[in-house]
Amino acid sequence: MIPTPAFVVDEPLLTLFAGRFEAALERHWPNSILSYSFKTNALPWLISHLRNRGVWAEVVSDHEYELALALGYPPERIVYNGPVKGRERLRAALAAGSMVNLDAKREVEWAAELGREQPDAGLAVGLRVNWDLEARVPGESATGAAGSRFGFNVENGELDAAIARLRTGGVRLAGLHMHRNSRSQSVDVYRASASLAAELIVERGLELDWVDIGGGFFGSLDDSPTFDDYVGAIRECLVGAVDPARTRLIVEPGGSLTAVPIEFHASVVDVKWVGDNRIVVTDTSRTDLDPLFRRRRPFAVDLTTASSATVPTQIVSGFTCMEDDRLLTLEDERELRVGDRLVFRNVGAYTMSYQSTFIELPPAVYVRDAAGAYTRVRERASVSDYLRGNSWLSPES
Numbered sequence: 001m002i003p004t005p006a007f008v009v010d011e012p013l014l015t016l017f018a019g020r021f022e023a024a025l026e027r028h029w030p031n032s033i034l035s036y037s038f039k040t041n042a043l044p045w046l047i048s049h050l051r052n053r054g055v056w057a058e059v060v061s062d063h064e065y066e067l068a069l070a071l072g073y074p075p076e077r078i079v080y081n082g083p084v085k086g087r088e089r090l091r092a093a094l095a096a097g098s099m100v101n102l103d104a105k106r107e108v109e110w111a112a113e114l115g116r117e118q119p120d121a122g123l124a125v126g127l128r129v130n131w132d133l134e135a136r137v138p139g140e141s142a143t144g145a146a147g148s149r150f151g152f153n154v155e156n157g158e159l160d161a162a163i164a165r166l167r168t169g170g171v172r173l174a175g176l177h178m179h180r181n182s183r184s185q186s187v188d189v190y191r192a193s194a195s196l197a198a199e200l201i202v203e204r205g206l207e208l209d210w211v212d213i214g215g216g217f218f219g220s221l222d223d224s225p226t227f228d229d230y231v232g233a234i235r236e237c238l239v240g241a242v243d244p245a246r247t248r249l250i251v252e253p254g255g256s257l258t259a260v261p262i263e264f265h266a267s268v269v270d271v272k273w274v275g276d277n278r279i280v281v282t283d284t285s286r287t288d289l290d291p292l293f294r295r296r297r298p299f300a301v302d303l304t305t306a307s308s309a310t311v312p313t314q315i316v317s318g319f320t321c322m323e324d325d326r327l328l329t330l331e332d333e334r335e336l337r338v339g340d341r342l343v344f345r346n347v348g349a350y351t352m353s354y355q356s357t358f359i360e361l362p363p364a365v366y367v368r369d370a371a372g373a374y375t376r377v378r379e380r381a382s383v384s385d386y387l388r389g390n391s392w393l394s395p396e397s
């Protein structure tokens, strides 16, 4: 048994999910790019594993871009998105052949500036489209009527202004980036984004190298929609506006690839009674499992205990000193004792990437292979990790 606390990546499950997305793309849009959204979970082992099977990187900051390079992604297999690109990194990414989707006006200026400096370089970029998801699929926008804050708005002319500005710098519009988060992750959201992309392409007579539909997909072992449902619907909506043999479809899944294949293994470290409640304290916390403290769905948990007696109410809690660091309430469940184990399933998305140094440092990570063998791929963070870079501590460090 591995020591707790620890994240565990189930390698066969990760392979299954990546393979399903690859198969959906191969079936509906062979000329496509599967790029993995680093922000979802940038564990170096995971990123390297996906690179090894040919998945591209989708990054949204200079730091993520540099991480991709450090882990062996060639620049021409990096999709560079997001509103926070630095000027130098943007210029280098364009020069090195990354696929870049611009999200901010200053980025348009930087690209146009580079285009003017290098008129023969044939610079080409994509633009993120700011579009009204709520109007097209009511009830789906996570931001409601307030709309999205990303990309260039279609209705008020900012998208066309950005296209025109690029043209004055000799930069070709090569792609549209359509990502929107949604409430239900329904296929209708992707029908809406692909249909809007098709309208924009036809109305403006665009000749695109790519349509980037973004991420936000649902990923589950048995439930629908499946990756195949999504990609099939996207193709149906786009095929009248682009030639799939010429224009590449880019998808940027994050959570749909990593949520299910990652577990958290924890142990009970203390139990006590408060009134009728048995408080079960563990060596994990919301800071590991729900770092934004906004999860509404209950955790899926497997319990390992030798006890057979049941208890009416057990409140399973985290190790922090926050009252609301409560993980779940067990009703009429077996009595948990010190040393018993809990495995929290489906916790790979937006957990490790929000890792906290609150009270404890980030836990170890293991990979479980098809034979059930565990390999540690990251050590638990230590105080010396925490102190690294504090050069005032000693002149040598």
Ligand SMILES: Cc1ncc(COP(=O)(O)O)c(C=O)c1O
Residues within 6 Å of the ligand: 037, 040, 058, 081, 179, 181, 214, 215, 216, 217, 252, 253, 254, 255, 256, 349
């Ligand atoms: C531009 C972009 N691409 C991809 C993703 C990944 O989304 P998800 O983890 O929901 O697949 C996000 C997440 O917000 C995003 O903003």
